[in-house]
Amino acid sequence: MDRALRMAALGRGLTSPNPLVGAVVISPSGVVVGSGYHRRAGEPHAEVYALRAAGPAARGATLFSTLEPCCHTGSTGPCVDRIVEAGIARVVIGVEDPNPQVHGKGIQFLREHGIAVTVGVRETEAARLNLPFFIRVRYGRPFVMMKVALTRDECVAEALGVRSAITAEQTTSDVHALRAEFDAVGVGSGTVLIDDPELTVRASPQTRPLTRVIFDSRLRVPCSAAMFSTQQAGPILIVTTEAAVTHSSDHAEALESLGARLLVAPLHDLTSALTVLSNEGITSLLLEGGPILHGAAWEAGVVDRVRIYVSQTEFGRSGVRWFRVRSAIVESLNNLDVRMVGPDECTDGYVHRID
Numbered sequence: 641m642d643r644a645l646r647m648a649a650l651g652r653g654l655t656s657p658n659p660l661v662g663a664v665v666i667s668p669s670g671v672v673v674g675s676g677y678h679r680r681a682g683e684p685h686a687e688v689y690a691l692r693a694a695g696p697a698a699r700g701a702t703l704f705s706t707l708e709p710c711c712h713t714g715s716t717g718p719c720v721d722r723i724v725e726a727g728i729a730r731v732v733i734g735v736e737d738p739n740p741q742v743h744g745k746g747i748q749f750l751r752e753h754g755i756a757v758t759v760g761v762r763e764t765e766a767a768r769l770n771l772p773f774f775i776r777v778r779y780g781r782p783f784v785m786m787k788v789a790l791t792r793d794e795c796v797a798e799a800l801g802v803r804s805a806i807t808a809e810q811t812t813s814d815v816h817a818l819r820a821e822f823d824a825v826g827v828g829s830g831t832v833l834i835d836d837p838e839l840t841v842r843a844s845p846q847t848r849p850l851t852r853v854i855f856d857s858r859l860r861v862p863c864s865a866a867m868f869s870t871q872q873a874g875p876i877l878i879v880t881t882e883a884a885v886t887h888s889s890d891h892a893e894a895l896e897s898l899g900a901r902l903l904v905a906p907l908h909d910l911t912s913a914l915t916v917l918s919n920e921g922i923t924s925l926l927l928e929g930g931p932i933l934h935g936a937a938w939e940a941g942v943v944d945r946v947r948i949y950v951s952q953t954e955f956g957r958s959g960v961r962w963f964r965v966r967s968a969i970v971e972s973l974n975n976l977d978v979r980m981v982g983p984d985e986c987t988d989g990y991v992h993r994i995d
């Protein structure tokens with residue numbers, strides 16, 4: 641299963657909206673005869689690659705799959721049929737598929753066809769690998785990760801309205817690599833007005849467009865925002881309100897003519913806004929700030945993971961604070977990972993316990 645999990649991870653950032661899945665076929669004498677992983681939505685599932693590689697050696701063998709094999713016909717045929725046809729004797733599953741079309745049905749089908757099934761091997765790892773997929777299926781919203789850069793004295797900016805450098809070059813690269821794993825990256829209108837970020841993936845191989853989301857209920861974002869000159873990097877979605885579209889119809893049209901798409905949600909209702917984004921096919925959202933939007937997401941209970949970079953810089957009394965002291969957030973996190981990224985300290989953790 642460890643090998644299957646490593647295979648699954650090779651698809652990171654590529655399979656959305658599908659989950660990451662890895663599969664390994666082991667002969668009765670304990671030899672790996674086939675392995676594979678899901679590479680991209682619409683392409684064969686991991687089990688198919690592993691069975692193809694195993695060929696006739698799959699007969700009587702054990703198939704390890706990080707996720708319950710599918711039993712429905714999506715863009716590819718059901719994997720359970722292939723498993724039965726290949727003559728697999730036993731299937732070991734990391735975690736059940738939460739998708740109601742599959743959930744438990746794949747396992748039942750295999751058992752009904754005389755295949756021994758074991759479920760829950762490396763379950764925590766298998767579930768964590770696919771948190772975005774699990775969260776979207778269960779709650780109908782994207783997986784949300786909040787990311788912030790703080791100075792040692794816990795400021796997010798030097799002063800109100802001032803664009804400020806906080807972290808070192810190594811952290812910039814780390815953040816760009818992180819963005820590449822997400823379907824979308826989002827900021828509040830305040831951050832666009834002050835920092836004017838492009839929110840692109842630089843210095844990291846990008847294999848697909850990154851959607852940029854601006855939460856802007858009053859349509860305050862100007863047409864001159866830097867993001868609009870980076871259309872090739874990925875779509876731009878502005879989550880706004882019906883009232884803003886009506887009252888600022890000329891500006892709304894101007895933003896649309898620059899390539900932005902306007903999505904309407906109730907005023908400052910992040911839960912509804914996330915449902916709207918999920919309906920757009922977004923399974924994971926990296927929320928980069930600023931503090932008002934982070935605070936709103938935290939209060940709404942829609943944050944699943946948090947990453948905090950802390951630099952050696954200090955901004956002193958004029959500095960703008962985050963929405964909460966760092967320790968209050970960190971203390972509530974699980975599965976904490978702390979590491980150095982160049983001179984900056986990076987703390988990463990999950991809001992919900994996964995074990």
Ligand SMILES: NC(=O)c1ccc[n+]([C@@H]2O[C@H](COP(=O)([O-])OP(=O)(O)OC[C@H]3O[C@@H](n4cnc5c(N)ncnc54)[C@H](OP(=O)(O)O)[C@@H]3O)[C@@H](O)[C@H]2O)c1
Nearest residue numbers: 788789797828829830831855857908929930931932933936
């Ligand atoms: N260090 C970091 O990691 C980091 C990251 C980002 C930003 N920053 C800094 O943070 C500062 C800007 O922060 P900010 O807090 O003023 O701006 P922000 O959080 O980026 O944007 C706040 C605005 O977002 C809009 N908004 C849209 N939907 C919302 C919702 N559901 N709930 C709450 N607000 C919503 C609101 O304006 P409307 O009512 O008009 O919609 C609100 O005023 C800048 O100085 C920037 O440099 C630092």
